[in-house]
Amino acid sequence: MTDGLYPRLADAFPALAIEIAELLRAEGEPLAEVVADLPYYGPCTCTATCINLLTAPPGSSGSSMIQLERNGMDVVWLSLDPARTTITDIEVLDGRDLGPRAQRSD
Template sequence: MSVDSLRGHVWNDPDVPLLMDVFPRVTRGVAGILADMDEPDLAAQLLRQQFHGRCDCRPGCRFILTAPPGSSGSGMLWLEMSGDVVGEVSLDPRGEFVTNFDIGGCEALGVPPNWLDVVAPTSVPRRVDEQ
């Protein structure tokens, strides 16, 4: 996939659930942080992105994919709340959308530390973080 084909792209694979449908609280939380960090376009885009599973780069990786594997560029942002880093997002090569993210400060978003472990990598994702 060329960099030009990624520009402003929101994948619309009917077999891939929306991130908002699988992790609504986390998605809204990360989007809110991005908006508070003066990244409203990234925030709005994230709310429409799909859940492409967990990163499998190594056992225990806590990143979730919001775009197909291989979509990331070298850009990233620390997610900050009240001066504390609570996570990070990776961006596409042009810095126009989030390709994956990790939340280290779960308490800041009001989600349990095991929010991601509830969905097994091979299972059909279901809404888990509103419990």
């Protein structure tokens, strides 16, 4: 559940949220069940070239990540919190246009 301050990732990027959940389920990954309720904190602003979408406050990530593939190619990398109980940010690697919600407003 979100706290109401931020939209859900599934509302901001419905197709992406569905795809991530499906790819996680295909891997037997229980984190598939948290995707629908992830909040969307906006695009990461750590550097000018960072393309991550934040699903937790900046600095929440641990060192664990999940690489999701389609047809043998990495399409999404998910950073996880230190306890590996939620996804903290999403890096979309396949070059798809996610629209204005993924853009920084520098």
